Amino acid sequence: MQELVLRSTRVVTPEGERPAAVEVRGGTITAVRAHDAPPPRGAEVVDLGDDVLLPGLVDSHVHINDPGRTEWEGFATATAAAAAGGVTTVVDMPLNSIPPTTTTAHLDVKRATARGKVHTDVGFWGGAVPGNLPDLRPLHEAGVFGFKCFLLPSGVDEFPQLTPPEVEAALAELTGFGGLLIVHAEDPGTIGGAPQRPGRRYADFLASRxxxxxxxxxxxxxxxxxxxxxxxxxxxxxxASALPLIAAAKRDGVRVTVETCPHFLTLTAEEVPDGATEFKCCPPIREAANQDALWQALADGTIDCVVSDHSPSTIGLKAKDTGDFAAAWGGISSLQLGLSAVWTEARRRGHTLADVARWMSAGPAALAGLPAKGAVAAGRDADFAVVDPDAVFTVDPARLRHRNPITAYAGRTLHGVVRSSWLRGERIAVDGAVTGPPRGRLLSARHP
Structure with a gap:
């Protein structure tokens, strides 16, 4: 196995950013040495200059929809987009595929569909739905990373929501084997009492959630x-008004974590045009003052991580012909753009790329229980994103790698161009294009 050395004046490690030479053997980081350290004899040396070497991003909230709704997205297209955007590991949500990942047999179908198609490493969440309580432990033992549920209709009939007693029963079952419940947290009664006015006005949609x-x-x-x-x-x-409750719960030792998404950190309700259904997501993009509070919660650690919630669909399902927010599918397509979008706003607010790596790599890796991911450190997988942080580009949906060319970021100028992505020491994307055949692996959770 030939050794590889990646050298950069700006390497982001858990201790911060510094010049370094990162040594790799057999797909694993073996050492992080001084920038001018002599390379091992016979090693391939890649000098990245002043481009920043980050840990590959971990995106633990991706809807790949394959099989069953592959016209919305598929394993090949989703992981190509991820690799192009510096994401080297994704964890697939249990919906909107058919079948959903609610039994071990369904998990087998998912894995069979993904095998040989993935450019990044891919893990799987299970689903908690009415009637599958006996399936939770077998799914856990089969290697899912946790279980997703909804408190209100999910948008697809094959993945129904749980009632509060069903949530409590699922939690009691999961606690018996150390499982994690991840929750789409919107209260159906509150939404049922809110004004529901279909049409093109974003203000009306916002009021409905x-x-x-x-x-x-x-x-x-x-x-x-x-x-x-x-x-x-x-x-x-x-x-943001939920943040004080979350912060208090954490102080009290309650085992609660929380994520937010690039679109909540970079887009605001004030700038969403009426009829622009590419901005629809649930919960919705809120006002600028709310966004400021989310950034503060990231800075103080109340929010644990930032992930895409890439929830794509066909363009037809976005109801672009009518611009009716009530009729449009809710979801932001952003898998390839999250790093650049967050960095664009983070740098404006005085944050560093080390902060971004903590939020978008280390945080999601810790959430999902991926100890080999999330850091440039000896013993970790040699997964990297190489970024020119000062370069800018304008988002052209036609140049993105996800299946359907629509995104809320169209036309926006972003900082941070991903020059290359590496998976276990192999370059899997260069300048927005995947290189070679799919090299990703299907991951199983290593539960204690």
């Missing part, structure tokens, strides 16, 4: 987690 829906759902989840000593993760938080 008020912050109180997230706040009330989070309150109930925290209470369950405290009662059962259960592990809860709040998905795609957009409501």
């Amino acid at each position: 008020p912050p109180a829906a997230e706040d009330r759902a989070v309150e109930g989840l925290v209470a369950f987690a405290a009662k059962l000593d259960a592990r809860i993760h709040v998905l795609h938080l957009s409501s």
Whole structure:
């Protein structure tokens, strides 16, 4: 096995950014040495100059939809987009594929569909739905990383929501074997009482998913987690008014974690044009003041990680012909753009690429339980994103690698061009294009 050395004046490690030479053998980082350290005899040396060497991003919230809705997205296209954007590991959500990942037989179908097609490493979440309580432990033993549930209709009939008693029963079952429940946290009663006005006005759609829906759902989840000593993760938080409750729960030792998404950190309700359904997601993009509070919560550690919630569909399902937010599929296509989008806003607010790596690589790796991922450090997988942080580009949907050319970031100028991505010491993407055949592996959780 030939050794590889990646040398850069800017390597982001868990201790911060510094000049370094990263040595790799057999797909694993063996050492992080001084920038001018002599390379091992016979090693291939790649000098990255002043481009930044980051740990490959881990995106633990990706809807690949394959099989069953491959016209929305597929393993080949999704992982190509991920690799082009510096993401080297994704964890696939249990919906909107058919079948959903709610039994071990369905997990087998997912794995068979993905095998040989993935450019990045791919793991799988299981699903918690009415009636599959007996399936949770077998799925856990089969290697899923945790279990997703909804508190309100998911948007697809084959993945129904759980009632509060069903959530409590699922948590009790998961606690018996150390499982994690990840939750789409919006309260159906609050949304049912909000004004529901279809049409093109974004303000009407925003009013239909008020912050109180997230706040009330989070309150109930925290209470369950405290009662059962259960592990809860709040998905795609957009409501800043839920943050004090989450911070207090963490101080009290409740086992709750929370993520937010690039679109909540970089897009605001004030700038969403009426009829622009590519901006629709649930929960919704909220106002600028709310966004400021999310950034503060990232800075102080209340929010644990940033992941894409890449939830694509066909262009037809986005109802672009009518611009009706009520009729459009809810989801932002952003898998390739998350790093650049977050860095563009992070640098404006005084944050560093070390912060971004903590939020988008180390944080999701810790959430999913991926000890080999998330850091440039000896013993970790040699997964890297090489970025020119000062280069800019304008987003052209036609040049993105996900299947359907639509995104809320179209036309935006972003900082941070991903020059290359590496998976276990092999270059898998260069300047937005994948290189060679799919090299990714299907991951199974290593549960204690």
